Amino acid sequence: MQDKGIKGIKTSRPPIHTAAVELTEWSLGRTADFPKGQRFTLGQKIDNLCLAGLEEVTRARFSGQPAKRKGHLDELNLILELLRILWRLAESKSWISGRQCLHVNRLIDEVGRMAGAWRKSVG
Numbered sequence: 001m002q003d004k005g006i007k008g009i010k011t012s013r014p015p016i017h018t019a020a021v022e023l024t025e026w027s028l029g030r031t032a033d034f035p036k037g038q039r040f041t042l043g044q045k046i047d048n049l050c051l052a053g054l055e056e057v058t059r060a061r062f063s064g065q066p067a068k069r070k071g072h073l074d075e076l077n078l079i080l081e082l083l084r085i086l087w088r089l090a091e092s093k094s095w096i097s098g099r100q101c102l103h104v105n106r107l108i109d110e111v112g113r114m115a116g117a118w119r120k121s122v123g
Contacts, residue, residue, distance in 0.1 A: 001098050003078070014061060015091040016118060017054075017058070019107070019111045020053055020111050021051055023053070023110075023111055024050040024051060024064055026103075026104065026107060027047065027050045027083075027104065030096055031047055034090070036086065038095065042086060046090075049079050051082065052079055056073070057072075057076060057115075069119075070119055070122055073115050073119040075117075076111075080108050080111060082110045082114070083108055102112060
């Protein structure tokens with residue numbers, strides 16, 4: 001994917017980065033609608049995990065050493081699993097619909113599949 005970066009310079013982002021950004025944007029939009037008391041507990045945790053996942057994708061992308069890249073991808077995998085659990089909890093509390101839970105799980109799975117393939121290619 002081509003994006004116009006700083007001062008109009010075109011940059012190329014790998015698909016996993018684009019998928020992680022989509023997951024983060026969707027999640028930030030939904031947690032903003034959580035009940036006020038939960039926005040600063042569960043909502044903030046979800047937001048922070050999404051941002052941490054995006055950070056791990058970026059760190060893996062720019063890591064020059066395969067062992068470090070694997071470490072970042074392993075950390076991303078853990079973050080994705082935690083997000084699955086927290087979104088299921090939000091759905092069980094009726095803060096998101098079953099359809100929204102299915103959608104976010106598809107986004108998480110997409111990032112996870114890409115991360116798994118990338119990790120496998122690293123060796």
